[in-house]
Every structure is written in structure tokens, then in C-alpha cells.
Amino acid sequence: AQSVSQHNHHVILSEAASLELGCNYSYGGTVNLFWYVQYPGQHLQLLLKYFSGDPLVKGIKGFEAEFIKSKFSFNLRKPSVQWSDTAEYFCAVNARGAAGNKLTFGGGTRVLVKP
Amino acid sequence: ETGVTQTPRHLVMGMTNKKSLKCEQHLGHNAMYWYKQSAKKPLELMFVYNFKEQTENNSVPSRFSPECPNSSHLFLHLHTLQPEDSALYLCASSPLTGTGQGEKLFFGSGTQLSVL
Numbered sequence: 191a192q193s194v195s196q197h198n199h200h201v202i203l204s205e206a207a208s209l210e211l212g213c214n215y216s217y218g219g220t221v222n223l224f225w226y227v228q229y230p231g232q233h234l235q236l237l238l239k240y241f242s243g244d245p246l247v248k249g250i251k252g253f254e255a256e257f258i259k260s261k262f263s264f265n266l267r268k269p270s271v272q273w274s275d276t277a278e279y280f281c282a283v284n285a286r287g288a289a290g291n292k293l294t295f296g297g298g299t300r301v302l303v304k305p
Numbered sequence: 306e307t308g309v310t311q312t313p314r315h316l317v318m319g320m321t322n323k324k325s326l327k328c329e330q331h332l333g334h335n336a337m338y339w340y341k342q343s344a345k346k347p348l349e350l351m352f353v354y355n356f357k358e359q360t361e362n363n364s365v366p367s368r369f370s371p372e373c374p375n376s377s378h379l380f381l382h383l384h385t386l387q388p389e390d391s392a393l394y395l396c397a398s399s400p401l402t403g404t405g406q407g408e409k410l411f412f413g414s415g416t417q418l419s420v421l
Contacts, residue, residue, distance in 0.1 A: 194347070222407025223407075226410075232414075233307055233412045233413060233415070235307070236409045239407055239409070280347075282348075284407055286407075291336060291338075291353075291401070291410070292350060294347075294350070295347045295348035295349075296347055297347045298347070
């Protein structure tokens with residue numbers, strides 16, 4: 191079974207600061223990797239995903255994530271955050287080819303961006 | 306709006322009550338999911354349905370009973386719940402491409418359940 195670990199539960203930073211959220215997964219096979227975001231009062235939505243090819247994935251709103259296979263990591267980054275990036279961020283993984291797209295989520299990281 | 310609608314948005318029930326949560330999508334997706342989001346715990350997958358057939362039951366207690374009458378509708382029937390079952394219950398749907406590339410999940414807004 192796979193598991194996902196997000197290192198930071200809460201992150202507070204100022205606008206224009208750089209953001210990096212850590213995500214490590216545990217699984218012996220090939221995986222698909224995701225970052226989902228939940229803005230205050232809104233539903234969970236996909237930020238970006240990786241399944242093959244270039245390990246540096248670019249998503250919406252200026253976010254990117256890098257898959258480092260040797261480290262079992264898929265860290266999320268944004269060079270300069272905005273107040274509107276305040277949200278909870280979830281890393282998720284599923285085994286490649288798994289029936290039904292069974293996603294395992296990390297515990298989430300709450301990000302507060304101060305104006 | 307994601308195209309996945311959940312009702313009710315909030316539900317308060319006693320331990321002896323029977324209630325149902327409803328999820329509906331008209332995105333043409335063939336997979337539907339129930340997730341549980343508790344405070345301070347990761348999102349937990351509960352059930353997966355592919356083409357109306359249950360393909361995953363993640364060791365969920367029998368007091369939670371899912372039903373998928375068609376690819377557009379998913380229910381979660383609740384009976385004799387415990388206070389620790391209080392949580393946000395999220396429904397999601399996705400296409401099934403069969404490529405194994407990890408389809409994007411579309412989530413509903415959830416039902417906030419409180420068991421007294």
C-alpha cells in the first residue's frame with residue numbers, strides 16, 4: 191500500500207515570498223503524482239499532476255512541482271506567492287494503472303499568505 | 306462549480322437515525338468515489354465505483370452503505386453512526402480512460418456531518 195507524507199502542517203509567509211511544500215511518498219512501483227488545492231470555502235481542485243516525461247511539472251497559477259524518483263519526492267513550489275494562494279494543499283499518489291484511480295492523500299499543508 | 310453536486314451541505318443526526326448522502330454528476334464520468342475528511346487526518350478513500358460496480362471498499366464499517374444506481378448518481382446510506390464518524394464527506398468523479406495515467410478527480414463541496 192502506498193502512503194504520502196507532507197512535512198509541514200502549517201506555513202505562514204508574506205506576499206512575494208517563495209513557497210516550497212514538501213511531499214514524500216512510499217510505494218515500490220510506478221506512480222502518478224498530484225497536488226490538489228482547497229481554497230477557503232471552495233472544493234478541492236487539481237493544481238497539477240505528473241505521470242511521465244519531464245519531471246518538472248507546471249500547473250495553474252504559477253505553481254510547479256518536481257518529481258525526484260530517487261528521493262520519492264514531489265515537492266510543490268511557487269517563486270512568489272500572492273495573498274490569494276492562501277489555501278490548504280494536498281499531495282496525492284496513485285499506483286500507475288491502478289483500477290479506479292485509487293488516490294492516497296497526504297495530511298495537507300495549510301498555507302497562510304499575509305498581505 | 307465542478308459539476309459534482311452533493312446534498313445536503315450539512316447534516317446533524319443522532320446515533321439511532323438513518324440518513325443518506327447524495328452525489329450527482331453530469332460530466333459523463335464513469336468512476337465515482339466517497340472520501341472522508343476528518344480534522345487532523347488525511348483524506349481517506351472509502352469507496353470506489355467503476356461503471357456502477359464497486360471496485361474498492363477501504364475497510365469501511367458496515368454502518369456506511371454505498372449505492373450507485375447509475376454512473377451519474379452515488380449515495381451513502383448512514384445508520385447507527387458514532388460521534389467519531391463526524392466529518393466532511395466528499396464525493397468525487399473522474400473519467401476512466403484505462404491509460405493508468407491518473408485521471409483528474411472532480412470533487413463536490415462535501416456534506417459536513419455531525420453525529421450527536
